[in-house]
Amino acid sequence: MTHDTASALSATALPGLAQVRARIAAAEAAAARPHGAATLVAVSKTYGAEVMEQALAQGQRVFGENRVQEAQGKWPALKAAHPDIVLHLIGPLQTNKAADAVALFDVIETLDRPKLAQALARAMDQAGRRPPVLVQVNTGLEEQKAGCAPAETAGLVEQARALGLTVQGLMCIPPADQDPAPHFALLRTLAEQLGLTTLSMGMSGDFETAIAEGATHVRVGSAIFGHRT
Ligand SMILES: *Cc1c(COP(=O)(O)O)cnc(C)c1O
Secondary structure: OOOHHHHHHHHHHHHHHHHHHHHHHHHHHHHOOOOOOOEEEEEOOOOOOHHHHHHHHHHEEEEEEOOOOHHHHHHHHHHHOOOOEEEEEEEOOHHHHHHHHHHHOOOEEEEHOOOOHHHHHHHHHHHHHOOOOOEOOOOOOOOOOOOOOHHHHHHHHHHHHOOOOEEEEEEEOOOOOOOOHHHHHHHHHHHHHHHHEEEEEOOOOOOHHHHHHOOOEEOOOOOHHHHOO
């Protein structure tokens, strides 16, 4: 394959990626926010390295994975080839996987309890690597969902900082059956109260709403890569 053929193919390999980028730009403009205000975290779970190569060929560098083990099988080689990749952990983290997460991920979005803050701090001290973290907030107080309660957020942020973690912001996943806008607004208010600037909120079904509510990072999977099986 000639170089021209390869790039022509890769430019169209993931039409969803171009579409999502255009929708993000439109949502930023509609909210009178600057272009680039919301970073696209391409959620690549269940898709293999070949699909990631297509996204990389289209200039995507920020990715999200929800399982440490799956990410370990896919990303080390890709990161070696593209050192500018920024990999976010967006799924629940067990304390016994903290060291693995610290070694591989560049942002850990799912800090939600003091025990995990302690495990991450220990792992970071040992690794000499300190990826920033976000605190996941369970804005809908759903029993089955990870995240700390809104009322516990300030305390957890303070504890994490006392342990030496770099807390950059907050993350949430609103209840699937509710209007997400009030949840995004709550997350923004909490972040403002705590002086935090990063807001990871919005997925394929609601990222435009999240951008209107101030998201700095949107985590979008199926709208880019297609429906997961
Ligand atoms: C899978 C996942 C996403 C992306 O979901 P889509 O609806 O496919 O865009 C975003 N955030 C988290 C935490 C996820 O697990």
